[in-house]
Structure formats: structure tokens, C-alpha cells
Amino acid sequence: xxxxxxxxxxxxxxxxxxxxxxxxxxxxxxxxxxxxxxxxxxxxxxxxxxxxxxxxxxxxxxxxxxxxxxxxxxxxxxxxxxxxxxxxxxxxxxxxxxxxxxxxxxxxxxxxxxxxxxxxxxxxxxxxxxxxxxxxxxxxxxxxxxxxxxxxxxxxxxxxx
Amino acid sequence: xxxxxxxxxxxxxxxxxxxxxxxxxxxxxxxxxxxxxxxxxxxxxxxxxxxxxxxxxxxxxxxxxxxxxxxxxxxxxxxxxxxxxxxxxxxxxxxxxxxxxxxxxxxxxxxxxxxxxxxxxxxxxxxxxxxxxxxxxxxxxxxxxxxxxxxxxxxxxxxxx
Numbered sequence: 001x002x003x004x005x006x007x008x009x010x011x012x013x014x015x016x017x018x019x020x021x022x023x024x025x026x027x028x029x030x031x032x033x034x035x036x037x038x039x040x041x042x043x044x045x046x047x048x049x050x051x052x053x054x055x056x057x058x059x060x061x062x063x064x065x066x067x068x069x070x071x072x073x074x075x076x077x078x079x080x081x082x083x084x085x086x087x088x089x090x091x092x093x094x095x096x097x098x099x100x101x102x103x104x105x106x107x108x109x110x111x112x113x114x115x116x117x118x119x120x121x122x123x124x125x126x127x128x129x130x131x132x133x134x135x136x137x138x139x140x141x142x143x144x145x146x147x148x149x150x151x152x153x154x155x156x157x158x159x160x161x
Numbered sequence: 162x163x164x165x166x167x168x169x170x171x172x173x174x175x176x177x178x179x180x181x182x183x184x185x186x187x188x189x190x191x192x193x194x195x196x197x198x199x200x201x202x203x204x205x206x207x208x209x210x211x212x213x214x215x216x217x218x219x220x221x222x223x224x225x226x227x228x229x230x231x232x233x234x235x236x237x238x239x240x241x242x243x244x245x246x247x248x249x250x251x252x253x254x255x256x257x258x259x260x261x262x263x264x265x266x267x268x269x270x271x272x273x274x275x276x277x278x279x280x281x282x283x284x285x286x287x288x289x290x291x292x293x294x295x296x297x298x299x300x301x302x303x304x305x306x307x308x309x310x311x312x313x314x315x316x317x318x319x320x321x322x
Contacts, residue, residue: 003231003234003236005238007170009168009270009272009281011272011273011274011280011281012274013274013277013280042208042216043206043208045204045206045218045220047203047204047220049222055203055220055224055225056220057206057218057220057225057227059206059208059216059217059218061210063216063229063238064216064218064227064229066218066225066227066242068224068225068242068244070164073164073274075164075274077166077224077242077272077273077274079240079242081227081229081238081240083229103277105274105279105280105281107270107281107283109170109268111170111172111238112172112238113172113173113174113234113236113238113266116174116264118266118286118288118297119172119174119266120170120172120266120268120286122268122283122286125279125281125283127279136279
């Protein structure tokens with residue numbers, strides 16, 4: 001397996017709280033997301049919390065997908081970390097639909113350390129909603145937001161370089 | 162559990178490859194790291210790959226700690242994601258020593274979505290090595306590196322705002 005990877009950190013907001021508290025459904029969604037990303041599932045573990053909330057991880061040959069849900073806030077924190085040829089964007093589409101998320105905030109980080117050079121690079125940071133996309137550019141001057149029409153985010157978002 | 166969290170993405174470089182390929186030792190280290198971070202372990206799963214490498218996740222009440230190792234590159238990709246009052250920096254110290262990492266590249270991201278505002282913020286991105294620390298400032302103009310004397314990284318590193 002290649003030691004270079006792509007890591008999507010996603011905050012799903014305004015989700016369906018009933019979905020967020022359904023352990024079996026969350027596990028099914030995460031396993032479907034792993035398959036959509038063209039990855040190979042090794043094992044998975046999902047745990048319900050009292051009085052609500054789920055934590056779960058799907059370990060894949062290409063790294064992992066994790067989820068933590070807060071039904072009381074309609075919120076889920078998700079990570080798709082894939083090495084090799086995995087497609088974390090495809091996993092994102094499955095989760096966005098499955099959780100019925102009205103808003104998704106996505107930070108995209110390249111990873112993989114073979115040399116002494118810095119390996120991690122924040123490629124993009126943006127919010128997808130029904131209104132389109134807002135790109136959050138972080139800079140030494142602060143964060144500048146730019147709202148754009150709805151397009152596949154990989155083609156338009158690039159911050160930090 | 163609070164829905165705000167702190168996420169450390171760490172690339173450990175020039176580690177001891179024998180450690181990186183020892184499943185029991187990696188699991189013990191990760192569980193020790195979870196305890197050092199003052200978190201509560203729910204469950205853990207660790208998987209060895211052929212011919213080498215380990216993937217493992219410790220699910221904690223406060224989110225998760227994950228590791229993927231490439232002994233052939235002396236490299237491990239680690240995530241410490243803690244919500245509430247967990248201390249991911251303490252987990253980092255345990256792993257850095259345990260893996261015998263000569264260099265650690267750390268990206269520190271705040272998370273947690275309750276409002277419609279962007280929830281994620283890259284707080285810092287830096288490399289710790291025997292020579293001290295190099296802070297990587299990402300900006301619209303590119304990445305600017307600043308090398309500083311060795312101090313606890315939380316006190317000195319702040320980029321993107």
C-alpha cells in the first residue's frame with residue numbers, strides 16, 4: 001500500500017437526528033461509504049452511547065473511516081482517510097445523502113511522509129449547502145470566505161498554496 | 162459529551178521499524194496514549210498487514226485515536242481526535258517516545274459544529290525534530306516556514322488566523 005494518502009475531515013450539520021442515533025443504519029452507511037470509495041473493508045466497530053450518539057470506525061486496507069454523532073445537535077464528525085487509490089469524495093456523497101445533511105463542511109488534507117519535507121497540506125476548506133459552496137481561505141490575514149456556484153468541489157477549491 | 166473537539170493529525174517519521182511492525186506493542190502504546198490524554202477507552206481494534214504494517218483504532222468516549230504504520234518507510238500516520246476535556250498533546254508525547262520518532266509533523270485542527278459558521282479551524286502546522294521546531298504557515302501566498310527554538314508547541318504555534 002502506498003504511504004501517501006488523502007484525508008477528508010467533514011462536519012455534517014442539520015442532519016436527521018433519528019438517523020444519527022440508529023447504530024445499525026450508521027454502520028450500514030459507513031460500510032457503503034467505504035465501498036463507494038473503492039476501498040477494502042478489514043473490520044469495523046460501532047458503539048452506541050447513552051443517552052444518545054454513536055461512535056464507529058471502519059478499518060480499511062487503505063486506512064480508515066470514522067464517525068461520531070451527536071443527535072441532539074444534528075451533527076456528525078467524520079473522517080475519511082484513504083491511502084493509495086481510494087476515493088474519499090465518493091464516501092462523502094454517500095454519507096451526505098444518508099445522514100440527510102443540509103450542510104457539509106469539508107477540510108481536505110494531503111498526507112504521507114516519506115521525505116523530511118512537510119507531508120501534510122491543507123488542499124481546501126469549504127462548506128457545501130443548498131445555497132452552493134463557500135470556500136474558506138485561511139491566510140496570515142485571517143479567513144476569507146468566497147461563495148461560488150455549485151460545482152464539484154475538487155475542481156474549484158484550493159487554498160493554502 | 163461536548164460536541165466541540167480538538168484533532169491532532171500527526172506524521173511520525175524516522176521511527177523504529179521494529180516497533181512499527183509489532184502489533185501488540187503498537188496496541189499497548191495507543192492504549193497508553195489514550196490514558197495519558199485523560200480519555201476513557203471504549204474498545205479497540207488492531208490489524209496486522211502482510212508483509213508488514215499495522216492499522217489500529219482505539220475508540221474512546223471522547224472520539225478516537227487511530228494509527229497506520231509503514232515499517233518500510235519508518236512512518237506512521239496518527240490521528241488523535243478528542244472531544245470534551247481530552248488532552249491529545251499528552252497522547253502525542255507517548256507516541257513520539259514509543260515509536261522513537263526522530264521527526265513529528267503535527268497539524269492541529271479545532272472541530273465541533275453547533276452553528277452554521279465554519280467549525281473547523283487549522284490552529285497550527287509544525288514539525289518537531291531534534292533541531293527544534295519549524296512552523297509551517299499556510300497562506301494565500303504559499304507556505305512559509307519559520308524555525309524556532311524548542312518550546313511546547315501549543316504556546317508558540319498559531320497559523321491561519
